[in-house]
Amino acid sequence: MIALVQRVSEATVTVAGEVAGAIGPGLLVLAGIHREDTERELEWVARKCALLRVFPDEEGTMNRSVIEAGGDVLAVSQFTLYGAVGKGNRPSYNRAAPPEIANSLFEEFVSRLESHLGWTVATGRFQAYMQVRLVNDGPVTIWIEREPSSPDLTAD
Numbered sequence: 001m002i003a004l005v006q007r008v009s010e011a012t013v014t015v016a017g018e019v020a021g022a023i024g025p026g027l028l029v030l031a032g033i034h035r036e037d038t039e040r041e042l043e044w045v046a047r048k049c050a051l052l053r054v055f056p057d058e059e060g061t062m063n064r065s066v067i068e069a070g071g072d073v074l075a076v077s078q079f080t081l082y083g084a085v086g087k088g089n090r091p092s093y094n095r096a097a098p099p100e101i102a103n104s105l106f107e108e109f110v111s112r113l114e115s116h117l118g119w120t121v122a123t124g125r126f127q128a129y130m131q132v133r134l135v136n137d138g139p140v141t142i143w144i145e146r147e148p149s150s151p152d153l154t155a156d
Contacts, residue, residue: 001044
């Protein structure tokens, strides 16, 4: 699983001209589901997103999580994170989970993220054409990736 996490001042996802999800200060999580991901990978990435210390403390050091900062989270499924461009110029998405698998795994990821946070996560709409608008705060952008069947999924 891949999560591209951005600290934002605000973020909105729109589908067919209607807002599907919106947040104020917090994290925008673009999530890619690998075709071999299991609940182990989802749990590890969800925990990392919730506890990621990218918000400033009193001294201005990035030392607080979104939980400690009291921020919001917007999660958007994005299979294109698994676009491979090693051969040719057209990305291959062979590593991305097919929609019938990815949808339920993305929903499980959001559920696990909500469990770690203790509040509801805003989302986009799975398999819809979405427009994501954000104001990246910092800018801060972190790539979190856990390959399927990676050893030691409980380690920090």
